[in-house]
Amino acid sequence: RKEVEQDPGPFNVPEGATVAFNCTYSNSASQSFFWYRQDCRKEPKLLMSVYSSGNEDGRFTAQLNRASQYISLLIRDSKLSDSATYLCVVNTGRRALTFGSGTRLQVQP
Amino acid sequence: GAGVSQSPSNKVTEKGKDVELRCDPISGHTALYWYRQSLGQGLEFLIYFQGNSAPDKSGLPSDRFSAERTGGSVSTLTIQRTQQEDSAVYLCASSLATLYGEQYFGPGTRLTVT
Numbered sequence: 001r002k003e004v005e006q007d008p009g010p011f012n013v014p015e016g017a018t019v020a021f022n023c024t025y026s027n028s029a030s031q032s033f034f035w036y037r038q039d040c041r042k043e044p045k046l047l048m049s050v051y052s053s054g055n056e057d058g059r060f061t062a063q064l065n066r067a068s069q070y071i072s073l074l075i076r077d078s079k080l081s082d083s084a085t086y087l088c089v090v091n092t093g094r095r096a097l098t099f100g101s102g103t104r105l106q107v108q109p
Numbered sequence: 110g111a112g113v114s115q116s117p118s119n120k121v122t123e124k125g126k127d128v129e130l131r132c133d134p135i136s137g138h139t140a141l142y143w144y145r146q147s148l149g150q151g152l153e154f155l156i157y158f159q160g161n162s163a164p165d166k167s168g169l170p171s172d173r174f175s176a177e178r179t180g181g182s183v184s185t186l187t188i189q190r191t192q193q194e195d196s197a198v199y200l201c202a203s204s205l206a207t208l209y210g211e212q213y214f215g216p217g218t219r220l221t222v223t
Contacts, residue, residue, distance in 0.1 A: 034211060043200055043214040044152070087152075096142045096168075096202075097212055101151040 001026055004100035006088050012106045017078045021103045023088030024070045033064055035073050036087040038102065044087055047073075078107045111135065113215035115201050121221045122191055130186045130218045134203030141184050142204070142212060143176055147197045155199075158184060191222045 006023045013019050025033075033050035048055065050062040050071050061074040071088055088100035114133045122128050134141050143155040154168040158178040169175070173191075178184040188195055198219050202212040 032210075043217050046211050046213065049211060091210075096144070096154045096157050096165075098154075099152040 002100075003027060003098045004088055004090050006100035006103045008101060008103060010104040010106050012108060013078055014108055015078055015080060017107075018074065018076045019078055019105065020075075021073045021086055021088075021105075022070055023072070023100055023103075024068075025088075025090045025098075026069070027090070027092045027098075028066075028069060030069075030090045030092045032091040033062075033071050034089040034091075034097070035060075035062060035071075036089050036099075038085045038087055040084075044099075047086070075105075078105075080107050080109060083107045113201055113203050113213055115199075115215035115218050117218055118216065119219045119221075121223060124193060124222055125190055127187065127189045128191055128220065130188075130199050130220070132184045132186070132201030132203075132215060134182065134184070134201070135205075135213060138203035138205050138213075139181070140204040140210070140212075141178055142202045143184070143186050144200045144202065145197045146200060146217075152200065155186070188220075191220075193222045196220055196222045 004025050035047040036044040037047045038044045048057050050064045054063045059076045063072045083106050085102040085104045087102045089097045091097050116131045139160045141158045144152045146152050156176045157165040173189045176186045198217040200217045201215045204210040204212045
């Protein structure tokens with residue numbers, strides 16, 4: 001079983017739609033959680049950290065469920081510019097971040 | 110401020126040659142990481158440096174790969190006797206606080222072994 005699992009997609013949604021991605025992680029000792037965004041042929045960029053209480057940044061909302069070991073990202077009012085691969089990332093404190101393989105989002109006009 | 114920088118941005122080399130990839134982390138970041146990403150694949154951890162501690166080399170795929178970090182700042186990843194399967198984007202990241210902190214990535218070096 002992979003340490004971090006994501007549905008690869010693609011998710012094809014129209015502009016203005018709300019879309020949600022989930023991610024599960026296997027290590028219950030994981031301490032910090034992030035969503036990164038990666039555009040085609042570019043480096044990953046930090047989108048937001050994920051806190052236990054849930055957090056929101058504009059159109060983006062992240063949730064963490066420690067009991068079920070899953071993380072979610074909700075994007076409201078999707079824009080064309082949101083098209084990218086979204087990486088669920090977990091840090092168990094051992095060393096580097098553990099990346100999911102990503103969920104591809106395509107927002108269509 | 111300045112982000113993580115990497116050089117070269119692209120490198121084409123012949124099979125069997127050695128290559129060196131450079132990473133300059135964000136000033137003040139004590140942790141530095143190397144990853145690699147093959148086309149259409151996820152990120153693969155290679156090596157991690159934290160301050161003056163011994164690096165975590167557990168992700169290096171073979172003894173042809175090595176890395177060093179001089180003066181706690183710039184890092185060089187060296188691949189000896191390159192093989193075609195080494196072709197990938199090599200990404201460097203740095204972090205202010207280790208263990209649980211966010212990492213910031215450089216633009217990567219795209220390595221092509223012919």
